[in-house]
Amino acid sequence: MQTTSKPGGWRLRDVILLTLIGIFFGFIFWAWAFVYNAIAATPLKPFANDITIGAWLMAGPMAGFLLRKAGATTLGEVFAAVAEMAIGSQWGASTILSGIIQGIGSELGFAFTGYKAWNRFGLFLSTLTSTIVTFAWDLYANGYGSYHLGMLLTLLIIRFISIGFFCGILVDAITHLINKAGILK
Amino acid sequence: MNASVKLGIVLLLSLEISFTKSISLNCLLVISSLIYLLGKKINLKNFIYTACIPLLPAFGSWSSIYFYGTGDNHHMAWVMFSRIFAYVWLGATLTLTTHIDEILKALEQNVKLPNTFVYGMLAAFNFIPKIGQEIKTIKIAAQMRGVTLHFWSPQIFFKAILTSLRWSNNLAQAMTSHGFSEGAPRTYYQVMPIPTWNMGVALCIILIVQLYLMYPLWP
Structure with a gap:
């Protein structure tokens, strides 16, 4: 086990772990990205965007739950974004920008609990904040501001369901498996 | 050009065009990136790939805002269309010319990334x-x-x-x-300083974009 503790409590092992998880998650959703790209080429793009968004945000809260410290969620998401860029994402450097926004969105929920509630409540808050932050970002960056109110509400609900499933229910189920296996002290 | 400076410019401009609604600025950024990449003589296959890949999502954004948008939706549809091209081409100026290893090593030396x-x-x-x-x-x-x-x-x-x-x-x-010690001072085989002209060019690009936004030639 790696014992050097630098910097700010970040060990080499943690950095490698979060980057590997980011790459793994990216690969697991790889096949899905083609479906997304197919729908994203039609006027249904905002729906495709909001149905799939939860998958791309999962690395963040998972990292938070594994390391349980301030900054882990944001960095987990940013590492995943850099990994995506390294693999050759079509979005190039812009991936990092969305990684930072998504990471901060998920982190806020845990921050509101003072990084103490590593349970379903913290996870629920995190899904809530990431839904709000990413949606606010898309109001500008993705031109959501042009849609009428009914469509915006529909998109917001779809997004919350997607983030709730991937970053809430699925992360909770994975954490349960990890706790049962007793691999994290 | 130094990789940290390039990353800084690309991220700043990407952030800025996420909030601005100027079609002509997006087009100018795409053309400038194109000229820069032509100067760097990147291979044709990558070039065509980068030209084609934004087409589908750009069409998706354009059509969804065109059909479901309200207010000034025709203008906004073209803003989104051009913005997606601008994101991808700005990103390509970095990713097609600089390997990720080089970016990370430059960040280590230039912005003291641990x-x-x-x-x-x-x-x-x-x-x-x-x-x-x-x-x-x-x-x-x-x-x-x-x-x-x-x-x-x-x-x-x-x-x-x-x-x-x-x-x-x-x-x-x-x-x-193998001798890697965390946080310990390192010497570098490949030193990557930021030349003064890099900062000058970066400043000029950012300034020109701001000036253009204040006095746009086209919408």
Whole structure:
């Protein structure tokens, strides 16, 4: 086990772990990205965007739950974004920008609990904040501001369901498996 | 040009065009990126790929705002169309000319990104080819027990995390035993200073964009 503790409590092992998880998650959703790209080429793009968004945000809260410290969620998401860029994402450097926004969105929920509630409540808050932050970002960056109110509400609900499933229910189920296996002290 | 400076410019401009609604600025950024990449003589295949890849999502954004948008939706539809091209081409000026290793090493020297992060990420990137294989192995192993794993099954993520934990432990130990010490001062084989002209060019680009936004020639 790696014992050097630098910097700010970040060990080499943690950095490698979060980057590997980011790459793994990216690969697991790889096949899905083609479906997304197919729908994203039609006027249904905002729906495709909001149905799939939860998958791309999962690395963040998972990292938070594994390391349980301030900054882990944001960095987990940013590492995943850099990994995506390294693999050759079509979005190039812009991936990092969305990684930072998504990471901060998920982190806020845990921050509101003072990084103490590593349970379903913290996870629920995190899904809530990431839904709000990413949606606010898309109001500008993705031109959501042009849609009428009914469509915006529909998109917001779809997004919350997607983030709730991937970053809430699925992360909770994975954490349960990890706790049962007793691999994290 | 220094990779940190280039990354800084690309991120700043990408952030800025996320909030501005100037079609002509987006087009100018695409044309400038195009000229820059032509000057760098990148290969034709990458060039065509970068030209075509934004077409589908750009059309998706354009059509959804065109059909579902309200207010000034025709203008906004073209803003989004051009913005997606601008994102991809701005990103390409960095990713098509600079390898990720170079970007991370430049960040280490120029903005003092801790070496734990730089070498940790670089080490993990070496596992990219193995990770695809590992996921196939996980899926096949489950199939042998009559279980089909989907991307929504917690088990596949659990196994991926188990593997990541094992690999990260081994890799960190291997790096330490090969003399890597976290946070210790390092000397560099390849020194990457930021030349003054780089900062000048960066400042000019940012300034020109701001000036253009204040006095646009076209909408």
